[in-house]
Amino acid sequence: MTVEEQSTPENNILKAAKEIFQKKGMAAARMQEIADEAGINKAMLHYYYRSKELLFEAVFKSAFHMLAPQLNEIMNADTSVFEKIKNFSSNYISFVLKHPYLPNFIIQELNRNPEFVKNLIAEKNFPNISKFKQQVNHKIEAGEIRPINPEQLFINIISLNIFPFIGAPLLKGFVNINDEAYKQLMEDRKTEVADFIINAIKI
Amino acid sequence: MTVEEQSTPENNILKAAKEIFQKKGMAAARMQEIADEAGINKAMLHYYYRSKELLFEAVFKSAFHMLAPQLNEIMNADTSVFEKIKNFSSNYISFVLKHPYLPNFIIQELNRNPEFVKNLIAEKNFPNISKFKQQVNHKIEAGEIRPINPEQLFINIISLNIFPFIGAPLLKGFVNINDEAYKQLMEDRKTEVADFIINAIKI
DNA sequence: ACATTTGTCAACCATTTGGTTAAACTAATT
DNA sequence: AATTAGTTTAACCAAATGGTTGACAAATGT
Numbered sequence: 001m002t003v004e005e006q007s008t009p010e011n012n013i014l015k016a017a018k019e020i021f022q023k024k025g026m027a028a029a030r031m032q033e034i035a036d037e038a039g040i041n042k043a044m045l046h047y048y049y050r051s052k053e054l055l056f057e058a059v060f061k062s063a064f065h066m067l068a069p070q071l072n073e074i075m076n077a078d079t080s081v082f083e084k085i086k087n088f089s090s091n092y093i094s095f096v097l098k099h100p101y102l103p104n105f106i107i108q109e110l111n112r113n114p115e116f117v118k119n120l121i122a123e124k125n126f127p128n129i130s131k132f133k134q135q136v137n138h139k140i141e142a143g144e145i146r147p148i149n150p151e152q153l154f155i156n157i158i159s160l161n162i163f164p165f166i167g168a169p170l171l172k173g174f175v176n177i178n179d180e181a182y183k184q185l186m187e188d189r190k191t192e193v194a195d196f197i198i199n200a201i202k203i
Numbered sequence: 204m205t206v207e208e209q210s211t212p213e214n215n216i217l218k219a220a221k222e223i224f225q226k227k228g229m230a231a232a233r234m235q236e237i238a239d240e241a242g243i244n245k246a247m248l249h250y251y252y253r254s255k256e257l258l259f260e261a262v263f264k265s266a267f268h269m270l271a272p273q274l275n276e277i278m279n280a281d282t283s284v285f286e287k288i289k290n291f292s293s294n295y296i297s298f299v300l301k302h303p304y305l306p307n308f309i310i311q312e313l314n315r316n317p318e319f320v321k322n323l324i325a326e327k328n329f330p331n332i333s334k335f336k337q338q339v340n341h342k343i344e345a346g347e348i349r350p351i352n353p354e355q356l357f358i359n360i361i362s363l364n365i366f367p368f369i370g371a372p373l374l375k376g377f378v379n380i381n382d383e384a385y386k387q388l389m390e391d392r393k394t395e396v397a398d399f400i401i402n403a404i405k406i
Numbered sequence: 407a408c409a410t411t412t413g414t415c416a417a418c419c420a421t422t423t424g425g426t427t428a429a430a431c432t433a434a435t436t
Numbered sequence: 437a438a439t440t441a442g443t444t445t446a447a448c449c450a451a452a453t454g455g456t457t458g459a460c461a462a463a464t465g466t
Binding site: 024025026027028104106107108110111112114116117120121126127129146148149151152154155156158159160162163164166167168169170171172173174175176177185188189192193196197199200201 | 227228229230231307309310311313314315317319320323324329330332349351352354355357358359361362363365366367369370371372373374375376377378379380388391392395396399400402403404
């Protein structure tokens with residue numbers, strides 16, 4: 001049982017705060033609402049987490065730590081480029097289908113406060129793509145994939161996996177389908193995205 | 204000269220409100236800050252736009268109307284699928300480089316209030332992708348592009364073009380480059396993205 | 407010239423919000 | 437039973453915030 005799942009007051013508050021912060025964002029979230037969600041008095045929030053700012057930081061870091069290590073593990077694994085693309089797409093989409101508010105929350109708050117990234121970079125387990133870049137360059141030299149800037153390829157992988165969740169309300173409108181059908185499209189993307197990327201770079 | 208560029212009080216307020224709302228979002232934006240930005244008294248905001256909510260709606264619709272028609276024009280143009288992909292990528296990225304806060308603003312607020320999409324759909328000029336879908340299916344039957352769900356292809360196009368801007372703070376951290384270098388990557392994407400997509404679907 | 411509408415502002419108001427306090431309750435420890 | 441430390445609560449507070457008011461100026465029409 002991980003520390004997040006224990007039923008200490010701190011963790012109950014953190015769970016409630018996640019719920020509210022991720023749904024509404026820092027500015028629109030209300031301490032009272034978080035207290036209600038946690039079933040406690042508002043003063044308790046300040047007892048365990050001095051301020052809204054600190055509670056928010058705890059929530060944000062907890063959220064980020066759910067995502068980043070996954071990315072890092074896959075990118076630094078001893079598998080081929082194609083395997084990495086397949087594994088990341090499949091794992092990431094499965095994960096986000098279970099935590100739909102997470103990506104939007106992180107992106108939104110990083111845009112609100114871009115300097116926050118510096119704190120994250122300093123921590124260990126922050127995703128490092130140098131191995132991935134090497135592998136891609138190697139494959140290009142070996143003539144197995146088309147010439148492409150590895151950074152652009154990385155951005156493409158991330159974009160194709162993350163945006164369909166962040167942009168869901170808009171895309172549902174454009175494609176003109178209901179929630180059920182959209183969820184099915186996301187399920188299909190677990191393999192679809194990797195196929196698309198590999199076709200784009202394979203010679 | 205379009206109506207947005209005239210220097211009426213309404214438009215000055217709208218311009219100031221855009222600046223603040225797009226940078227901070229609805230919840231974190233302050234009426235006083237918008238008034239300061241517009242160089243007027245706070246009461247003026249309420250005189251011209253009854254409430255924060257209504258001012259926000261005006262800003263949101265104005266922002267959306269800058270983006271949506273472009274997408275619609277390109278998707279319904281009498282050009283080939285490949286041309287559409289090239290035109291959209293190039294036009295969209297050029298546009299967003301000039302209005303960097305716009306995509307994140309729209310996505311963020313649509314996530315906050317998903318029902319808002321319904322209002323937008325009702326308006327004319329809301330993007331319609333049925334022609335694009337037909338063209339893609341036709342090309343598949345003709346054996347010119349690989350089989351792919353046209354909706355997935357559309358989602359891919361949008362994702363590859365929009366996400367690099369919304370996720371910029373995060374991606375800058377992952378790729379570990381400064382703002383200048385990142386902007387150059389975006390410039391490169393004006394052609395890079397279309398090439399990538401076309402390689403992915405071309406037989 | 408006068409009256410009426412429209413625009414502008416400083417001061418004000420009611421409510422909300424994050425945060426505090428002091429007292430009360432609980433459960434272990436002596 | 438008394439002490440102590442940690443936990444919980446209701447009531448309270450100061451600051452911030454969206455919004456209003458009433459006086460006043462500047463156009464606008466007659």
